Amino acid sequence: MSAPDEDTFAEEGGEMDEAGSDDDEGVEMEEEGADGDGERKVYVPGIEPLQPGEELEMDRSAYRMYHECQTGAPCLSFDVLRDGDGEGREQFPLSMLLCAGTQADTALSNRLLVIHIVRVTQRGEQSLAAVWSEKGQVEIFDLRPQLEAVHSSAAMEAFIKQQKEATALFSFSGHMTEGFAIDWSPTVPGRLVSGDCKKNIHVWEPREGGTSWQIDQRPFSSHSKSVEDLQWSPTEATVFASCSVDQSIRIWDIRAPPNSMLSANEAHSSDINVISWNRSEPFLLSGGDDGLLKVWDLRQFK
DSSP: OOOOSOOOOOOOTTTGGGGOOHHHHHHHHHHHHHOOSSOOOOOOTTTSOOOTTOOOOOOGGGOSOOOOOOOSSOEEEEEEEOOSSOSSOOSSSOOOEEEEEEOOSSGGGOOEEEEEOOOEEEETTEEEEEEEOTTSOEEEEEOHHHHHHHHOHHHHHHHHHHTOOOOOSEEEOOSSSOEEEEEEOSSSTTOEEEEETTSOEEEEEEOTTSSOEEEOSSOBOOOSSOEEEEEEOSSOTTEEEEEETTSOEEEEETTSOTTOEEEETTSSSSOEEEEEEOSSSSEEEEEETTSOEEEEEGGGOO
16 A cells, blocks of 8 residues: 555544543553563564563553554555644644555455555545555555545445445556555655566556556566565655565666666665655665664665
8 A cells, every 4th residue: 555645634633532531541651661570671673582481562651642443354554644734743632544454364355444543645636545455456446435434423424324335446457466565656646656576566657637547568677576665756756766575675767768777786684575765865764574674875875
């Protein structure tokens, strides 16, 4: 799933208050943290391995606020939808909009959830979610009805009565297998990039009208194994980064031939699962199965 640029829906307050008083909860958390036997310390992966019989325990005193909800099935992918209230919010009551995709026992039981407490983009009046599935297809959904429902009890009641399942606005079956990597461009509304488990990456260009995309059938295919994550540059509209099970990170420019890129081979000693492009500095963060997080200065990337 992939991330938003903005969301213009107005918010109705009070949803978070139903879960309890945040001020009281903070006191309870502090009291819990004050008790307990033995020395407490932060667990750092790779520094001091867990001993047989040891288990990690969540320390609620580390959080000013903590809430949880059940989705009914495991969700391996989610993203935050921007709600128009700005960033860096610290005043209570707080709220959040999430979009998540389930991994149920059967494909027919999978659902795309909109939670008012994945990756979505705003294109005009549309709020679009791009979704990978085990069918090997990438599908685009317009989430406007679901977003309207979670913002209003009356709209939610009408939505439930309709019992109408969302249908894909657009789908692409050019990938030869399923995948995990997908990202919306933060600079060009509607532009998308998707990568599959057979190392192929496709760039989507939005067509006029907002209901279809032009997809180059020539994939970016210089990885030798599964593409695990993709990130568009926050400042350069034609540049994106990819990481792979082949332990490399690559920087691409869609104006160049598909086999032309900058590459950091053996960037990790194992599979690279995730990358994140800093929104204000020329840094790229990567994480791999070797348990390491690495920061790359793209001004010196080789």
